[in-house]
Each structure stands twice: as structure tokens, then as C-alpha cells.
Amino acid sequence: MTTTPEKLLEIGIKKRNREIIDSWSSLAEDFSEGMFSDGEQYRLWVKNRLRTQDKNKNQLTSITENFKESIEINKDGSQSSNKLIKMSIEDSKDVNYLLKAHGYNPDLWELISARSNIWNSYSKKDGIMQLYASKISVKPKKDKLSIESIRSMFKEMSDNYIRPTHNPIRYSKNGMMLEVSIADIHLGKLAWQGDSNDTYNWEIARERFFHIINDVLTRTQAYKFEKILFCWSNDFFHYDGLTKTTTGGTPQDTDLKFAQMYKIGTNMLVEAVDILSQFAPVETFYVGANHDKLTSYVATEHLAAWYRNDPNVTVDTDPKIRKYVEFGKCLIQFSHGHAEGKRIGEVMPVEAREAWGRTIYHEVHAGHFHSEKTVTKDNGVIVRYLNSPTGTDTWHFESAYIGALKVGQAFIWDKELGLLDAIYTTVE
Template identity: 30%
Template sequence: MLTDRQRQVVDLKDGKGLTFKQIGEQLGADKASVHKSYHAAKKKLADKQARLDPGIRKTLDKLGMGELPGLHSGWVHKEDAETGEWASSYFFLGKDGAPEAADLEAVLEDAVANVFRGDLAKPARPQPVGENLLVVDIADLHIGKLCVFEETGFAYDRAEAVRRGIEGTRALLERAQKHGVAHILFVLGNDVIHIDKPGRTTTSGTPQDTDGTLAVMFDDALAFYVACIDMCRQVAPVTVLYCPSNHDWFTGFALARAVRAWFRDCPEVNASDYNTSHNHRKYFRFGANLLGFTHGDGAKEADLPALMLDEVPQHLDGGRRRYWYLHHLHHKIGKRGRGTQKRQTEKDLIGMTVLRDDAGLEDTQAPQIEYVRSPSPPDGWHHRNGYVNRQAVEVFLHCPHDGQVARFTGWF
């Protein structure tokens, strides 16, 4: 930990440009002791800088933020005006030295109060315009996934994942506002983090190509969600809903609860125990809309209509417009109808999307099934096997009476 004298010397030397002799005269010390204090302080700060994650340090250097003297921790959320490069990462450096045991409680209180709370004073409770529900479902973002351009034709890392997620949300939110938004349903999870174990594997143990450690992926994902929910809550009240998924089953759950804790004092954000639980299928009622959400790696698609009837029978009479939103496959598939009459209305193929105009919309009681697109490109394994998706983020506008009336897509 830097002493008060060391901090004074560094400030006078680096901040005000004084010579060692001038600093000594101002502090009443000889030149040699000032010189010794300065270099001891710089060594401590250099050791501190070395503890920073190499990926974050590289990004900070590119953005002109490479010097971190005196910092305990923080968020990197900045765009380079010249290159357009954007980054959002959390870094933790600790104090200049290990805290004394007597100070540990104070350190923890400070972390909870400042590091993990942030400034929640941005909007008052919004006055929404219109009557519609906007479903913001940034699916399968895979923060920490690594795609090498020379191998796949796509470059994707933590910074690019968060950039696509936040900038996509910003653009689609602005577009949807023009159609009247009374409430926002913000969907968490769905492989937001690429791995679930420090050994760089998914929950089931499948190895992955990664950028960064599990810890920095978690912090990036939290920064991403906080930034997006902050944007949303300035438009309309927000309800958070979490979908567990196969890449980050446990880490995603912990992240959902972290988001709930972050916004616990925000009256405009609702993150209930049910909505942030590890229940694999979740439901949301809005007017005549009954919406079901699941990642897509669990129950069979053919069983989802019956599961909706069985799990939320209390909403069947009022919820005449029924929908299932699924994820996991990274490309668009839309289906309507029931049983043998079920028809595919839309499907992403390589390089194109096929739409059918003869599927029929007469059976409004049968849930519409929709797989949500992913902004994440194929990594090496998927590219080798020809699984090349059309990368995009999507939001969905639901009228309280007429169901889904619009969908907005942002392509990458």
C-alpha cells in the first residue's frame, strides 16, 4: 500500500511536473529521500499494473487508458472515436497492498456499496408511451467465445460480443420506441457466457476456444446486462426473465442473481425470485399474450404446447395469443399450427431466409414457436461442420390484444 508521502511525491512529480529538488523543498525533505520515495511508489504501481488481465490491459492501452495509478477497480466502457473500437470490461486490482485484517469488513462494505452497485440515479420511473410489450431477447451472445478470422472468416472475442450486444440493443430499442412501448421484458441467459468451468469447458465438459478467463467473462456479462437494462429502464418499466442454458448453467444462474441484486433498489426494474430462478421453462403474461421461454436444449419442441397447457392452466382463458421463444440453434426457425398441421413459416438457411406464405394463421390457440437469432458467429468447430448462421439480434413487439405485431432485427 502506498504511504501518504509516496502518494504526495507521485502527485507532485507526475501530476504537477516538479523536480525532486522542488518536491523536497515543498515537503521539507532532502532530494535523496524524495527520489527514493518516488521510485518505491512507482515499483508498487508497476506491480499492480502487472496483475491486470492481459486482454483488458491491451484494450485499455488501445483506448489511451493504460495508466492505472491509484485505482482499486472499475469498468472499462468506452469507444475509440477514431477506430470505433468499443470495450466494456470490469477489472479488479485491489488496494496497493493486501488489506489489514481489521480493514477487511470495511473493504467488503465498500465493494458492495460502490463496485457492485453503481449509480442507480439515472431515470425516475419512466412515463411510457403506447401500450405494447417489447421483448428484448439478446440470445446466445457467448461472451468469451473466440473466433479466429483466418480460420472462420469471422473475428469474435469478448469485446466484440459485448459491443454487438449493447449496440444492437441500443439500435433496436430506438427503433421500437416509435411504435409505443409500455413495458419491456428483458431476457437473460441463453448462453450469455461461453463456458461454465475454469478449465474452459461448458457445463457438461465440452472444451471451447475462449478469450479470457471465466472471471472476466462473468464481469463482462454483468457490464453488458447493466448497460442494456439501464437503457431499457429509461424507456419503460422492465421485467427481467432468465433462461438457463447448456454452456453456462451455473454461471448464468449466478449472473442472473447478480443482476437482481444490482437493481434491487430500482422500482422500475422487476427481477423476481421466480424470474431469476433455475427453472428451465418460464412464462410471462401480458394482456392476451401468454409467452413461454426456454433455451431449447431441454424439453422436446413437440411437447412445448402441452407443457404450456399443463404448467400455467390459470392463464389459458385470458392468454389466447400463445408463443414459445426458443434459442440454442443460433438461427431463425418459425412454426405455426398444431400436431400434424404444424407448418414451418420461416427458416434461416446458409446465406438466405426462406419464408412461406401458405402456412395459415387460423389456429390462433396453438402456440407460435420461434427460435431467436444469435449475434455470435461460428467458431472453428461449427465452421468446419458447415454450421454458419446469419448473425443478428432481435426484439419483439406484442400488442396486449393482437399478440406479436412486429419484430425488429439488427444484422451483423
């Protein structure tokens, strides 16, 4: 059997360490297969190999010690990380592996670029190792929620929430329709008296939200409703995603981390639907707005999953930003009002052509401007921009968008007679 150079070196090291009593000459004769003419040549060969290895080890150790790991945080929120990482070529192509190796959660960060260079290193424990000098650039993920975090929140809520048992007590098959529209609550907004002349936080938002609902239900005790229309998705959340900006990327002042805002918000919505559905079957839906287009949509899906087996609650998860509700001779368009401009009252006959032909009373209910304004279009459509119960933040104060009443609104609809009454709930 042929003895390899590695085996010859191993035997020579044992001889130097006095683990073998045989002479160098006998070892060369027995194992070198003519590679060495005598024992002295074998001994010198082992000595030189070990000297070369020690030199390489010292060089590798010096290289490793001189490598400087670094993290850079850039003005735009992106970061760069430079580390020595033990990995394979396949690992160097795996985005999630690289993010985790550099200490970034793949649910929260996305990879912009990556570069890996092979380094060799030495340690007494592992000997000579092949490492990679890995440099990556990352940025926070926008407009994306962690599926695991949403699943965890949903399960926690499902395990702990005590759901009231009820049958609607003001329901009538041929009754009227109650529309509860709470526009622009902006859960998560932070306003400070010192620089905005107002105080607002998530606790105030929650208090106002339920005050409006309870006030409306109290003031409509004389009515029996066929259904309650619950419109909440008009900037219900103050920002959209992990970077605390609107959907379009504008930074916002907030008193809540994203997971807190989402958890508190979905709990508020479930509680609100449970309250309303004690009086009549509830229909709710998604309206795309400029502060929380994604987060409100995910919250709508959350409601749909929560009430999937409840015959008294209907949740429309259609992702289109405008919705139409037909009730007898009434057709109502729900929009946030930030995108359509002057066209907001002109799309109804096109988008809801058949319902338009069946109905007489046509209205658009929108938010966005935080103050009430009514416009009648040439085609007879009434556009109502609704008040908001939210606080005044620094940007609105400095821009002089002040003075609007903090009000929630609700409407009572009759199938034959159209809009019968509007209810205003002043929260301040």
C-alpha cells in the same frame, strides 16, 4: 525428588561440556538415586545415550533428505501432490487444511482422496519432529463460483459504477410491451479467421450486444411501453465454471478467464438494464441454457441484488429453466430450446394451465440453434427459434453449421392484438 533419565542426561551433557566442575562420582551419588554404582558407570551411560541420539538424528536426516516431493498432472485435469507436512492428526482430517498445505485454493479445487503416513525428522532448530508424508489427489471445481470473488466483484462495481438518474420517458400504464431478446451472444467465445472463417472475441460481443439494444430503442421511438421484457439468459456466457467447459463438460475456445468473463458480463447486464429502464420499467429473468446454466443463474441473482431497491426493475430469480410471461391476451414461453426437443411447444398448456385459459396468443421464444426457424404446433402454439449475433467458432465451422445471419431480434406486443411487429437488427 526423583531425578528422571532425561534430567540425568541433561546433567551429564553439562558435565561433558565442562559447565559443571563436580566429579562424575559426586554427580552419580547426588542425583542417580542408586541408578549408577559409581561415576564411571554414569559417564559411560551418558556417552552411549548421546551416541544413540546422534545415530537416530543421522537416520532421520537421511530419511528426510531422501523424501522426494512430487506433483503429477493427469490427462483429465486432476493432479496428485506428495509432500512432507507438519500437522496434527486433526489437521490430517481437515480437507481445507490439506488443500492449503499442498498449495491448492479450496475455492478452486476439490479433494478426491488423501493418505497420510507418520514420518519422523530432525533439524538443529526444532530437534526431532513428527511429520506426515501426505499424498492427495485433487481436481478443479466445476460449476462453482467463489462467494468471496463474487462479493468482491459486486463491491468493486458498487463503489465505482455511476448509475444514471432517470424516469421512464416512454412509459404508458396501458401501453404495449417491448421484448428485447438477445439470444446466444456467447460472451467469452473466441473465433479466429484462420480456422473458422470468422473473427469473434469479447469486445466484438459487447459491441454487438449494445448495438442491438440501441438500434431497437431508436426504431421504437413512436411507441409507449407499459414494460420492457429483457431476455438475455440464452447462453449469454460462453462457458460455465473454472475449467472453461460448457455446463455438460465440453471444452470451449475462449479469450477470457472465468473471473474476467463474469465481471465483464455482469457489468454489461447492469448497463443494459439501466439503458432500457430509462424508457419503461424492465422485467428480466433467468432461462437455463446448455453453455452457462450456473453462471447465468448467479448473474441473475447478481442483478436481483443490484436492483433490489429500484421500483423500475423486476428480476425473477426462479431457477426453473422455462419461464412464462402473460401480457393481456398474450402468453409467451421462454426456453433455450436445447432440452425439450419436439416437446418444446407442448408443455405450455400443462405448465401454465390457468394462463393458457386466459390467453389467445401463444408463442415460444427459444435460442440454441443460432438461426431463425418458426414452427406452428397442432395446439396452435408458435415456436420461434431466434437468430444469434454471435461469431462462428472452429467447431461450428468444421461441422458446417454456417451461413446463419448474425441478427438480434425484438418484438412489440399488444395486449389485445398479440404480436404487432418484429424488429431485426443485423450486426454484420
